[in-house]
Amino acid sequence: MRAILATTAAAIVLTATSFAPAQANEAAIKARQSLMQLYAFNLGQLGAMAKGTTDYNAEAAQAAADNLLAAASMNQMAMWPEGTDNEAMAGKTAALPAIWTTYPAIAEKGKALVDAATTMAGVAGTDLASLQGAMGAVGGSCGGCHKTFRASDN
Numbered sequence: 379m380r381a382i383l384a385t386t387a388a389a390i391v392l393t394a395t396s397f398a399p400a401q402a403n404e405a406a407i408k409a410r411q412s413l414m415q416l417y418a419f420n421l422g423q424l425g426a427m428a429k430g431t432t433d434y435n436a437e438a439a440q441a442a443a444d445n446l447l448a449a450a451s452m453n454q455m456a457m458w459p460e461g462t463d464n465e466a467m468a469g470k471t472a473a474l475p476a477i478w479t480t481y482p483a484i485a486e487k488g489k490a491l492v493d494a495a496t497t498m499a500g501v502a503g504t505d506l507a508s509l510q511g512a513m514g515a516v517g518g519s520c521g522g523c524h525k526t527f528r529a530s531d532n
Contacts, residue, residue, distance in 0.1 A: 402459070403459060403461060403462045403466075403467060404467075404470065406456060406457050406458065406459050406462055407462050407467060407470050407471045407473075409456075409457045410454065410457040410458065410473075411471075413449055413452070413454065413457065416445070416449045417446060417449055417450070417520070420442040420443070420445045420446040420449070421442075421446065421516065421517075421520075423438060423439070423442040424439060424442050424443060424446070424498070424502065424509060424513065424516075425513065427439055427506065427509060428506075428509055428510045428513045434505075434506040434509070436502075436503045436504070436505070437503065439502040439503055439509055440499075440502050440503030442502065443495070443498045443499040443501075443502035443503070443509075444499050446495045446498060446499070446516070447492075447495040447496060447498070447499040450488075450491045450492045450495040451492055451495075454488070458473075458477065458478075460478045463475040463477065463478070464529050472528045472529040472531070473527065473528060473529075474526075474527050474528060474529055476526070476527055477527045480527075483526075484523070484527060487519070487522050487523040487526070487527070488523070490515075490518075490519040490522060491516075491519040491520065491523070493515075493519070494512070494515035494516040494518070494519045495516060497512050497515060498512040498513075498515075498516055
């Protein structure tokens with residue numbers, strides 16, 4: 379009887395721990411997708427002001443730029459474990475496997491976003507022209523990563 383209980387307990391532990399990596403990977407994907415939503419939310423506010431679809435508001439622009447910088451400056455290492463690409467986790471992410479094979483190129487793309495967000499945070503609350511001037515670098519840094527390391531939606 380003890381042998382059966384021990385075998386059953388071992389099977390339960392092995393089964394439970396075999397799901398842990400998959401759950402951790404799904405949590406990492408959700409975390410980085412949430413981070414991208416924060417980027418998009420704050421960039422949406424800045425972009426609307428830059429395009430003139432929303433009136434320029436220095437306080438709101440500064441808050442959005444500061445939020446963008448805070449999000450871009452986060453340590454994201456835990457959000458990007460190897461094996462969380464669109465091939466290994468089909469249907470859950472658009473991240474291409476190249477992210478994990480092109481270091482330090484991916485790190486350079488991340489640094490470009492932090493640099494552009496730093497510039498944006500330095501000028502967003504100044505005036506509309508300064509905000510508009512900083513938008514290109516922010517958008518370029520987003521596109522620089524997405525064009526290379528994200529599967530197309532098409």
